[in-house]
Amino acid sequence: MTRALQGHPAVRDETRRKVEAAARRLDYRPDHIARALVTRTSSTVGMLIPSSVDSFWGEVAAGIEEAASEANYSVLFANSHSQPERERRMIEVFLAQRVAGIIIAGAAGESASWFCGEEPDVPVVIVNWDAAFPARFVPIVRTGSPQRVLKAVRAATETDASFSQIVFDDLGGAQQVVRHLVSLGHERIAFVGAEPIRPSLLRVLGFRSALLEAGLPLGAIVSSPRSPEGGFQATQDLLTSPPDDLPTAIVAYDDATAIGVIRAVHAHGIDVPGAMSVIGFDDIEMAAFSEPPLTTIxxxxxxxxxxxxxxxxxxxxxESAQRSSVLPGELVLRRSTGPPPGR
Amino acid sequence: MTRALQGHPAVRDETRRKVEAAARRLDYRPDHIARALVTRTSSTVGMLIPSSVDSFWGEVAAGIEEAASEANYSVLFANSHSQPERERRMIEVFLAQRVAGIIIAGAAGESASWFCGEEPDVPVVIVNWDAAFPARFVPIVRTGSPQRVLKAVRAATETDASFSQIVFDDLGGAQQVVRHLVSLGHERIAFVGAEPIRPSLLRVLGFRSALLEAGLPLGAIVSSPRSPEGGFQATQDLLTSPPDDLPTAIVAYDDATAIGVIRAVHAHGIDVPGAMSVIGFDDIEMAAFSEPPLTTIxxxxxxxxxxxxxxxxxxxxxESAQRSSVLPGELVLRRSTGPPPGR
DNA sequence: TCCGGTGGTGTAAACGCTTGCAGGACGCCC
DNA sequence: GGGCGTCCTGCAAGCGTTTACACCACCGGA
Structure with missing residues (x-):
């Protein structure tokens, strides 16, 4: 009987119709739970994001949910708050729920095996691996040979065969940003918001390599938490340099930081972008609404x-899918960048 | 055997320990699916939000997930995009997944029975009922007797016995907003962003009643979509009034609209809050970062x-819970409101 | 006429758990 | 020492599906 409803080929039309009529009459709803029990897999995936309050992850989640919904999958959702232990715990829960797959966005865990012990029995894909590194990495990234650093960062977030990664091209994005500033004529460019997490290290690396490529000296690289307050503080410090050493442009780790940077620059009575260009990263919703609207990736x-x-x-x-995709960013020109003063 | 793991009282400690050891050795994970099949209820709730990209709903979702996680519940998540049909479809899916309950945030459906036919077999709670009303409601709300309007709005989103509601006190919030402006000395206050949805109608009603209470004339009530663009356009129109009729303060439907309002006011060369106060609603993340930072509820x-x-x-x-909670807002004073010019 | 093949339908086992019940071990009282 | 109550443990049914397989009717070819 149940075959009729699933569109099994070996069912006469007449029978199917009768069954369907009866089903409707009793408003029968096939039970996903029972089905999952016998098929040993559900049509549910687990989705772990750092924070649903953050519209960045909210949009990643929306993309996941859209695609899942189109494929008739449901999505179980949890916030990891970027805490590796919480990630592990929620994955445990997902596994007990017999999810058909797990998506870990903004993964904070240190390595593939961190997440599921040895070999996960379901596919796992990571969206933007934000793993933390020991703090000693930041100075290394500032000074070490780019090749060595890159190798270290890549190695630390290596994926084993059972994992996929969908990650943003942080390195290339930072290069685009610097090239944009260089093309406007900037020669002293600083970076604000370095932190010992994977994307930050890669952005710093891209920043360095693009500067190198342009034959420009390495500007200041200031560490700070990635938040408006962090950017504000760090920029306050930066702006105490003697005037001749002051950069004419600041690359912020992300848009939230950039907004703090702009506030601090304004607080020093410096015009953006007239006397100082500021550029962000991510294009969060707020970027378009800052004063001035933020140029970003x-x-x-x-x-x-x-x-x-x-x-x-x-x-x-x-199908053994492509293991790893690195997606390029897109430069969004708004009004926080312009030629350096005196050009 | 399985009793040992659940902490059944009638199990000797020694036995329990042995069982636990064995469980660990085989890394046994109890199967939620099988359990759900026999208990006929899962420890999963369905959560429907209009859009996970919106940090407002993202935070509601975070609250839900937190509380669920603490109670060892999982949450199935879907975006409704404020489309009643999608709401109904996703609820159907949730029901097939045998969720233990359903939370509909920003409900767009028209009535309780819209969601689940007659009597849902699981508890349903609505967070902020954003049901749309026929457009003809807007003029009625502007001019009808407040009691009659309120009754109509309430009746239209009445909850039957099987539903709970957790809703924001839109009416009271609007009253707070107006009282704040009145206390600053404003006497001509306009409302921008009226739309035929429940919260908007209630806010307009609160706006009217607080004005009445203060003995002030009813200001302009301008309809517009709730977005920066909507607020911008509507305010452009509003500002074409003869100067004497211009309000000295604008209450926006929400913060997104308020940001557009401020932009338009600035575009007319009018200072905020020097010559025009603007106040929003919701306290979204962007509110603190607008120029000037937004006073809001x-x-x-x-x-x-x-x-x-x-x-x-x-x-x-x-436990038959409280059917309905109306939560009050909190006035957040920032810098977009001040005394009217000439005071 | 009989037999093999085919297309449709009924049946039962299995998925991994919960839960009620039978029953074993043991100590205590009479 | 036997009966009985008290603890604990093992057993088996059943939750609502899927799926493999048995089976039946029917048709065409030998």
Whole structure:
């Protein structure tokens, strides 16, 4: 009987119709739970994001949910708050729920095996690996040979065969940003918001390499938490340099930091972008509404979510999907960048 | 054997320990699916929000997830995009997943029976009912007797016995807002962003009643979509009034609209708050970062999420929970409001 | 006429758990 | 020492599906 409802080929039309009529009459709803029990896999995926309050992750989540919904999958959701222990715990819960796959966004765990012990029995995909590094990494990234640093960062977030990664091209994004500033004529460029997490290290690295490529000296690299307050404080410090050493442009780790940077620059009576260009990263919602609106690099957030879900689905179907995608950003020109003063 | 792991009272400690050891050795993970099949209820709730990209709903979701996680519940998540049909479809999916309860945030459906046919077999709670009304409601709200309007709005989103509601006190919030402006000395106050949805109608009503209470004439009430663009356009129109009729303060439907309002006011060369006060609603993240930072009414978003989950849990436990909570907002004073010019 | 094949339908086992019940071990009282 | 109550443990049914397989009717070819 139940065959009739699933569109099994070997069921006469007449029978199917009768069954369907009866089903409707009793308003029968097939039980996903029972089905999952016998098929030993559910049509549910687990989604872990750092914080649903953050519209960045909210949009990644929206991409995941869209793609899942189109494929008739449901998504279980939890916030990790970027805490590796919480990540592990929620993954445990997902596994007990017999999810068909797990998407870890903004992964804070240190390595593949961190998440699921040895070999996870479901496909796992990571969207933007934000793993923390020991703080001693920051100075190394500032001074070490780029090749060595890159190798270290990559190695530390290496994915084993059972994992996929959908990550943003932090390194390339930072290069785009610097090239944009260089093309405007800037020669003294600082970086604000270095932190010992993977994307920050890669952005610093991209910053350095693009400067090198342009034949410009390495500007200041200031560490700070990634928040408006962090950017504000760090920039206050930066602006105490003697006037001749002051940069004419500041690359912020992300848009939130950039907003703090602009506030601090304004607080010193310096015009943006007249006397100081500021550029962000991510293109969060607020970027378009800051004063002045922020030039930034847009991450294809929704697309990243969709790709993550697509990767899960193809793993489920047994196609061994592309292990790792690095998505390029897009420079969004707004009004926080311009030529340096005196050009 | 399985009793040992659940902490059944009638199990000797020694036995329990042996069982636990064995469980650990085989890394046994109890299967939620099988358990759900036999107990006929899962430890999963369905959560429907309009959009996870919106940090407002993101925070409601965070509150729900927190409370769920503390109670060892998982949450299935979907975006409704404020489309009633999608709401209904996702609820259907949740029901097939045998969720223990459903939380509908920003409900767009028209009535209780919209969601689940007659009698849902699981507890349902609504967080902020944003149901749309026929457009003809807007003029009625502007001119009808307040009591009659209020009754109509309430009746239209009445909850039947099987539903709970956790809603923000839109009416009271609007009154607070107006009282604040009146206390600053404003006498000509306009409202921008009226729309035929429940919270907007209630805010307009609160606006009117507080004006009445203060013995002030009813200011302009301008309709517009709730977005910066909507607020911008509507305010452009508003500012074409003859100078004597211009308001000295504008109450926006929400913060997003308020940001557009400020932009338009600035575009007319009018200072905020020097020559025009602007006040928003909701206290979204951007409110603190607008220029000038926005005075607004904060909704206790996270708390609303937690309460929704708590309501589900108490329904599950059979305690017939409080049917409906109306949560008050909190006035957040920032720098977009001040005394009217000439005071 | 009989037999093999085919297309449709009924049946039962299994998925991993919960739970009620039978029953074993043991100590205590009479 | 036997009966009985008290603890604890083992057993088996059943939750609502899927799926493999048995089976039946029917048709066409030998």
């Amino acid at each position: 847009r991450q294809p957030r929704r697309e990243m979510g969709r790709m993550a879900m697509a990767s899960i689905l193809s793993s489920i179907r047994g | 904060r909704q206790p978003r996270r708390e609303m999420g937690r309460m929704a989950m708590a309501s589900i849990l108490s329904s599950i436990r059979g």
